[in-house]
Amino acid sequence: MPIWTHYFAHFMVAVIATISFGITFQMPRRHYLACGLTGAVGWMVYIFCVELFALSPAIATLVATLPLTGCARFFAIRHKAPVTIFLLPGIFPLVPGAGIYYTAYYFLQGEQELFASKGGETFKVALALALGIALVCSLPLPLPGRVDDEHRPPPS
């Protein structure tokens, strides 16, 4: 398969998978596309980091979380909606489901070293995810004057 088809397929599947999770969270219909894009942006950056730059999963997750959370905040401002709506489903492709699985798998196989390394890696990915969200969510709003509703001062 040519390389661009591979990434295009990944992009489309990531959009669809993220929207699917959004549906289970009862996301309003008008946000489907924005939310799918948020998830796909995160996944594409992650897969580029891992496949093209050979970064470790934890670092790749950290790098991917930054544009992902940025996207979520951008859409939150544009759609005047809470940032959670885009962040909760959008983050799912990066949650270390595979890490949890392989940790359990190697535990059972009695492969102590692989078990320890997978477990450590899963933990690191979770930390990277947390750190990435923390970094972007803590930034003050980029555009003064357009007030995101989380940061609106309470009316006096």
Next chain:
Amino acid sequence: MADALFDRALELVMDAGQTLLENGGEVFRAQQTMEIMAASLGVRDFHVYVLTNGIFASAHLPGRDAVSLVRHVPTVSVHLGRVEAVNELSRELAAGRLGVVEAEARLNTARTLPRSTPQLEILACVVGAAGFAYLFGGTLADMPVAAVAGLLEALVCQQFARHGINRIFTDIVAAFCGTIWAIAVQTVVPAVNANAAIIGALMVLTPGVALTMGVRDILNGDYLSGSIRLLDALLIAGSIAGGVVLGWIMARGLGVA
């Protein structure tokens, strides 16, 4: 403000906070929204403390004793539509476009926003599982296997939730069913890669919500609520791992893996 109206305004604020918490709003959002609404409705001396599963508030009306209210929010089932609706409501209240009575009606609408049908939710799990199986290195052959595993997990989750069975046990059983199914298919059709299929299906169960919200709670200084959520994430991850291990043990016991 007349006493009756004051009471209704307080109830409204508490209900709004409870709706946010119940449907997956963050702790600081519930707290902030309640404060904004109370200020907009003219409730003075309003103090509120929100936890992951409870709301404590007090208010004071001149010439009357202080009122205190407590709400317990034991279960959360994420409904982002309702979170958005309450958010919108507080925005309009703050802008002064609504009175207590209209706001009550709006909140009622928000609280009764329908959930999508169980069939659609199951379909979403199926599609999600298949999609993630592909993203995590599965082939086209692995996708239908993951889809069926996702279907099993969604069914287990829905049935168990209906009978009020706790989340930990539900996750263990769901992960177990998905694992066993994928291993069974791999045994019959060796071309299928059970690992990719299982991972895709497990994504349905992963604690992404608890992790994200825990981080955000801690960032906002709600350390207690954040810890509760992160502990929740850890427990869910542990349950999933437990289910996977049980599945493989059983498969081995039957001599297929």
